[in-house]
Amino acid sequence: MRRKYGVVDTTFSRVDMGSIAVRTILREDPEAEVVRYTVPGIKDLPVAAKRLLDEGCDGAITLGWVGKTTLDKYSYLATSIGLITVQILTGKHVIDVTVHEDEAETEEGLKEIAVDRATKHAVNLVKLVRDGRNALTPLAGKGIRQGYSHAGPIEG
Numbered sequence: 001m002r003r004k005y006g007v008v009d010t011t012f013s014r015v016d017m018g019s020i021a022v023r024t025i026l027r028e029d030p031e032a033e034v035v036r037y038t039v040p041g042i043k044d045l046p047v048a049a050k051r052l053l054d055e056g057c058d059g060a061i062t063l064g065w066v067g068k069t070t071l072d073k074y075s076y077l078a079t080s081i082g083l084i085t086v087q088i089l090t091g092k093h094v095i096d097v098t099v100h101e102d103e104a105e106t107e108e109g110l111k112e113i114a115v116d117r118a119t120k121h122a123v124n125l126v127k128l129v130r131d132g133r134n135a136l137t138p139l140a141g142k143g144i145r146q147g148y149s150h151a152g153p154i155e156g
Contacts, residue, residue, distance in 0.1 A: 003129055004033045006052030006060030012041045014107075015114035017063035017097065024122035025061075029130055042066060042098070043075055046082030049094050053086065059093040059129040061122055065114075068101045076100075093128050097121045103147070117147035 005025050009018030022034050035057060037048045042064035049060045062083060066076045080096060087094050097117050104110045124146075127135035143151035 002031055002033060003029060004035065004057045005029075005125065005129065006049060006057035007034055007036045007063070008045050008048040008052065008060060009036070009038050009063040010041050010045070010065060011038060013063060013065035013099070013114075015065075015099070015111050015118075017099075017114050017118040020115060020118040021061050021063060021097075021122040024119050025126055028123055028126040032126075041075075042079040043082075045079055045096075046086050049083065050086045050090065053090045053092050053094075057092070059095070059125050061095040061097060061118075061125050063118055064096075064098045066098055066100045072101075093125065095121045095125045095128075097146075099147070113147040120146040 007018050007021045007025070009016075018036055018038060022036060025032060025034050035052055035055070037052055039045060039048050045062040045064055049062050052060050064076070064079065066072050076098060083094050083096050099110060099114045099117065101110070103113055124136065141153055143153050145151055
């Protein structure tokens with residue numbers, strides 16, 4: 001069975017995380033079909049993800065970029081609620097990948113976070129769609145992070 005993945009990104013992002021996600025998905029699942037949908041900003045992500053899922057995608061990844069202001073953070077909160085709603089309505093995974101401008105002090109630091117997060121979450125999406133609900137279970141409690149070094153488990 002050929003799987004179909006949706007990739008939704010924004011023009012506001014400062015790193016082309018959509019291309020990173022597409023390459024990663026095709027590396028992990030070479031027979032897959034990937035449909036990309038680019039929107040202006042994060043508040044447009046939920047409807048684009050919903051459209052792709054309604055058009056037959058088995059799961060989606062959204063890639064957004066959030067500015068530093070309080071208004072930007074409220075916009076992200078609204079987006080997050082929208083993406084959760086899309087998951088509930090469709091019964092399909094939407095992996096929310098977001099980089100916040102205040103996560104790093106340098107542009108290079110932001111780029112590293114964006115590349116790492118987009119890559120790792122694209123792999124997570126493939127595992128969930130291709131391998132099913134227990135695909136990530138062996139990693140539970142391991143302190144695995146996306147965008148930063150792994151925190152590691154607390155033993156004992």
